[in-house]
Amino acid sequence: METIIDIEWVLACYVDDVPENGGVCMKHGHEQIAIYNFSRRGEWYATQNLCPHKQQMSLSRGMIGSAGEACEPKVACPFHKKTFSLLSGECLSGDDYKIKTYPVKVTDGMVYVGVA
Amino acid sequence: MSKPTIIVVGNGMVGYKFCEKLVAKSSAFNIIVFGEEPRRAYDRVHLSEYFAGKSADDLSMSSASWYADHDIQLHLDDPIQEINRANKTIHSLKGVTLGYDYLVLATGSSAFVPDIPGIEKEGxxxxxxxxxxxxxxxxxxxxxxxxxxxxxxxxxxxxxxxxxxxxxxxxxxxxxxxxxxxxxxxxxxxxxxxxxxxxxxxxxxxxxxxxxxxxxxxxxxxxxxxxxxxxxxxxxxxGIRPRDELAKLAGLQVGTRGGIMVNERMQTSDDSIFSIGECALFDDMIYGLVAPGYEMAEVVVAQLIGTDKAFHSFDMSTKLKLIGVDVASFGDAFIAEPACRTIVFEDTHKGVYKRINISNDGKLLLGGILVGDADAYNMLLQTVNNKIALPPNPEDMILGLRGGEQSEGAGVMSLPDDALICSCEAVSKGTICGVVNDGATSLDTIKKCTKAGTGCGGCMPMVKDLLAGTMKANGQYIKNVVCEHFDYSRQELYDLVKINKLKNYDLVLDHFGKGDGCETCKPLVASILSSLWNDLIVKQDTIQDSNDRYLANIQKGGTYSVVPRIPGGEITPEKLITIGQVAQKYGLYTKITGGQRIDLFGAHVSDLPLIWEELIDAGFESGHAYGKALRTVKSCVGSTWCRFGLHDSVSFAIEIEERYKGLRSPHKLKGGVSGCIRECAEAQSKDFGIIATEKGWNLYICGNGGSKPQHAQLLAADIDSKTLIKYLDRFLMFYIKTADPLTRTATWLNKMEGGMSYLKNVIINDSLGIAEQLEEEMQLLVDSFHCEWKEVVNNPALRSRFTHFVNAPGEKDPTVKFEGMREQVKAVW
The missing domain is CATH 3.50.50.60 (FAD/NAD(P)-binding domain)
Known part of the structure; x- marks a missing residue:
């Protein structure tokens, strides 16, 4: 048996709109989604924009980077520097938070975010 | 075979902690929790913070998904009404009937309400x-x-x-x-x-x-x-009254004055029913603190997974801050002469009271009380609990050493391995040192591995000392490395970047680092690059710290504040009017800052370039309030108006502020100039302070306000303006080159070997032979000053970065909300 998950790809912006090794925020209905251009690694990520620690719409303005030997990609909230894995959404600062992550694809200079 | 079912009655702090401890140790149980309150367990210890601005969610012990993530069934707003011990079932208010193998009663306590006529009245x-x-x-x-x-x-x-x-x-x-x-x-x-x-x-x-x-x-x-x-x-x-009504109804033994009777394994009179927390009566005592409740939870978990652990009377030592006043009591606080000897220290001026009770032979500390200053609490408690021999002058423990040096952290390292460091989570010194020996090198890792410091947090200074002490004992070279990505100290990295003439972060990382960087090394390298080359920081916006990223201070709710530079605090009526008009137009809250400037709060990120365009048109420049940089040089009005003033302090403050404005440094920098010894500019509380004398100026350095205030120390007396600026150049540049990240000048000096006399030698006598170089390097930075906001306002590509939604540039963040307060606005969040 094969499970098919319907992903709707929503156009977010042009590649050039997102700063290198930085993020932007996209509006999707009432949701705010943070998109990260991890250009140092040629990777793209997306998460919820809301930092669960103090409920601030802020993650797209955070610094990205890596943690540990495995170089887990992460983002740090600009408010209190809680960090979250861009892969799993788990909080890496020892708290019990988890943020939502979204798939990203880039085609012809356009960035799309997959929403379920 | 199905898993045995545990039903937890009560979802308070202890009930939650029981679940947390059990799922960490075993997945062999089916856990079901019933709570009477409509919300998940929250931190009752810090309840008063709810009024000081914390939300119910902030106080929550766990995230919303925690119970589901661990396969725990949670029934909120549904108290258990009845226990049927014969059939081993419970029945809830909402009509749920479930069978259990084990029952854990964590029903807590209610407030004791005395029977006073009129108690039922409104209010x-x-x-x-x-x-x-x-x-x-x-x-x-x-x-x-x-x-x-x-x-x-x-x-x-x-x-x-x-x-x-x-x-x-x-x-x-x-x-x-x-x-x-x-x-x-x-x-x-x-x-x-x-x-x-x-x-x-x-x-x-x-x-x-x-x-x-x-x-x-x-x-x-x-x-x-x-x-x-x-x-x-x-x-x-x-006072509190244990919630034992359910247990009573089920025929379990309760105390005559309330409380569910338990043995040292926390079993009630029915051995498949446990009771923990404030509802449990052990040895005729109700334990109304959270730490013993957690210990009880641990004991029950041990029984369930088949190990042996018993509850013994618990240390009720406690330290807290009441309305800003430290209060602590530890060990046997009330034992009095002749059963012991007592040393009391009282300072009614500062409001400090300290009492320690020592054994009659003077060898052991038995207990004590601290009011007004409880810094010594952790060490005193450890000394009692571990029966550590007292020093020959035990009064030193509450008075501090008077004269002589004390090596930092040595105290904690001398504790035995079983010394309890974190009493909330029952973590011993041995456990903490163990994870450091296993390779933990950061406080975060220790917190994660041991949970130490995750409760009240009071033990963190000791955990920090243990980390440093253990690493040192292992011969691990504790170099102040920047972070996991750079194996260098800030000073080393500064030199490497300079010698190799590296101009951007990626190059620095490629040459000297590993991995992809992080929120620690990025802003640090950004600061070094600015201090060396003074390039426009927005060119590398994504390595800048939160405030530097948008050249404004991020505030609650996600808006920004704007601070135009007002050198020396001098401003024309025209400029004041402009600030007022801009604030009105963009709906900003205005406040005078401590540094004689005006802060404008509540700006949407997309309004920042518009606001600055208007300010720059009126002749303002960036105030660099967002940067680790020179902020302000405060001044008194000086000899131009003041009848006591010796020199024109305002003109000199303006000259100094104009010289060093925007100077990037390891931490923020503040200065002050006073026109006479009355010191109205409070210059001696600044990183550099200048006070007029009959013969010239006195220059003070390395003062600090903030959490650990420290007066600035005299570097040179009665010097002229030119010499003063020369010394300031040398001092500031030497600080910028050698200080650890985020270290203010006061701390930098405190850590410096040789202290002030060494620093004086470097600055005044040029003992290192670098004075000329320092002056040249400073001149380069002064000459390359630029107003960052002017560059942004005039550059459409940079301006376009200041938007909230990439796909709806004109739209503001709809989650930002304001409410009125004293005819202005404040953020709602």
Whole structure:
């Protein structure tokens, strides 16, 4: 048996709109989604924009980077520097938070975010 | 075979902690939790912070998904009504009937409400749950005078809550002759009382309440001595009563004064039913603190997974901050002569009381009390608990060493391995050192592996010392490396970047680092690059710290604040008008800062370039309030107007501020210039302070306000302006080159070997032969100054970065909300 998950790809912006090794925020209905251009690694990520620690719409303005030997990609909230894995959404600062992550694809200079 | 079912009755702190401890140890159980309150377990210890701005969610012990993530069934708002011990089933209010193999009663306690006539009147509250707090908050809105019945720990917490709710007159009524009778002695209580009175609290001791007067709502308290106190509301905090009604109904043994009787394994009279926390009665005692409750949870978990652990009487030592006053009691606090010898230190001026009780042979510390200053608490507690031999002058333990040097952290390292460091989570020194030996090198890792410091957090300074001490003992070279990505100290990295002429972060990382960087090394390298090359920081915006990223200070709710530079605090009426007009146009909250400038709060990110365009048109420049950079040079009005002024302090402050404006440094920099020794500019509390003398200027350096205030020290006396600027150039550049990240000048000096005499030698006598180089490097930075905001305003590509939504550039963040306050706005979040 094969499970098919319907992903709707929503156009977010042009590649050039997102700063290198930085993020932007996209509006999707009432949701705010943070998109990260991890250009140092040629990777793209997306998460919820809301930092669960103090409920601030802020993650797209955070610094990205890596943690540990495995170089887990992460983002740090600009408010209190809680960090979250861009892969799993788990909080890496020892708290019990988890943020939502979204798939990203880039085609012809356009960035799309997959929403379920 | 199906898993055995455990039903937990009660979802308070202890009930939650039991679940957390059990799922960490075993997945062999099916766990079901019933809670009476409508929300998940929350931190009751910090309940008063709910009034100080924390939300119910902030106080929550776990995330919303935690229970589901661990396959725990959670029934909120559904108290258990009945236990059928014969069939091993429970029945809930909402009609759920379930079977159990084990039952854990963690029903907690309720507020004890004394039987006083009129207690049922409107305006009388208890202080226990978030719901209670919401009721208090709503009622307090129309109340001017409030009283708290009970001068114990919880009562004073409740009084703090009333103060936070802006109740004008807050009274504390205590039946006993002193405050906190269970924790501190009469002298300590008197000291606490005088400190709290000074903070505006009205304390009434030896008062027993006869009647609550008022029509249908409370209007006054009438006491047994026939006096009357008019109040609009009353919060009762006169002790707790264990919630044992369910256990009683089920026929379990309870104490005569309440509480579910348990043995040292926390078993009730039915051995498949446990009880933990404030509802459990062990050895005739109810434990009303959270740490023993957690220990009880640990004991039950041990029984369930088949290991052996027993509960013994628990250390009730405690340290807390009540309305800003430290209070601690530890060990046997009340033992008195002749059973022991007592050393007492009292300073009524500062409001400090310390008492230690030592054994008659002078060898052991038995207990004590601290009021007003409890910094020594951790070490004193460890000394009691581990029976550490006292030094020959035990008074040093409360007075500090007078003269002579003490090596930092040595105290903690001398503790035995089983010394309990974190009492909330019961973590020993051995456990903490163990994870450091296994490779942990950061506090975060230690917190994660051991949970130490995740409760009240009071043990963190000791954990930090243990980390440093253990690493040192292992011969690990504790170099202040930047982070996991750079194996260098800030000073080393500064030199490497300079020698190799590296101009951007990626190059620095490729040459000298590994991985992809992080929120620690990125802003640090950004600061080094600025201090060296003074390039426009927005060219590398994504490595800048939160405030530098958008050249403005990020504030609650996600808006920014704007601070234009006002050198020396001098401003023309025209410029003042412009600031007012801009604030009006963009709906900004305005406030005068401590540095003689005006801060404009509540700017949407997309409005920032528009705001600055108008400010720059009127002749303003960036104030660099967002940067680790020179902020302001404060001045008094000086000889131009003041009849005492010796020199023109304003002109000199402006000259200095213009010279160093925008200078990037390891931490923020502040300066001050006073026109005479009256020191109205408070220059001696700044990183550099200048005071006019008859013959010239005195230059003071390395002062600091903030959490650890420190006066600046005299570097040179009676010097002329030119020499002063030369010395300042050398001093600031030397600091920029050698300080650790985020280290203010005061701390930098404190850590410097040789201290002030060494620094004087470097700056004045050029002992390192680098003075000329330092001056040249500073001149380069002065000459390359640019206003960052001017560059952004005039550059469409940079301007376009200042948007909230990439796919809707004109739209502002709809989650940003304001409400009115004293004719201005404040953020709602």
């Amino acid at each position: 009388v509250f208890v202080y226990r749950t978030i719901e209670d707090l919401e009721l208090i908050k709503a009622y307090a809105f129309n109340a001017k005078n409030g009283a708290v019945m009970g001068g114990g720990l919880l009562g004073l917490e409740a009084a703090k809550a009333l103060i936070d709710l802006d109740i004008k007159q807050t009274h504390v009524i205590e039946f006993a002759p002193r405050l906190m009778p269970r924790q501190i002695d009469a002298a300590g209580s008197a000291m606490l009382q005088s400190k709290l009175s000074a903070l505006g609290l009205n304390i009434h001791l030896n008062k027993s309440t006869a009647r609550i007067a008022g029509d249908h709502k409370i209007e006054a308290l009438q006491f047994n001595d026939d006096t009357l106190l008019a109040v609009d509301m009353l919060v009762i905090s006169a």
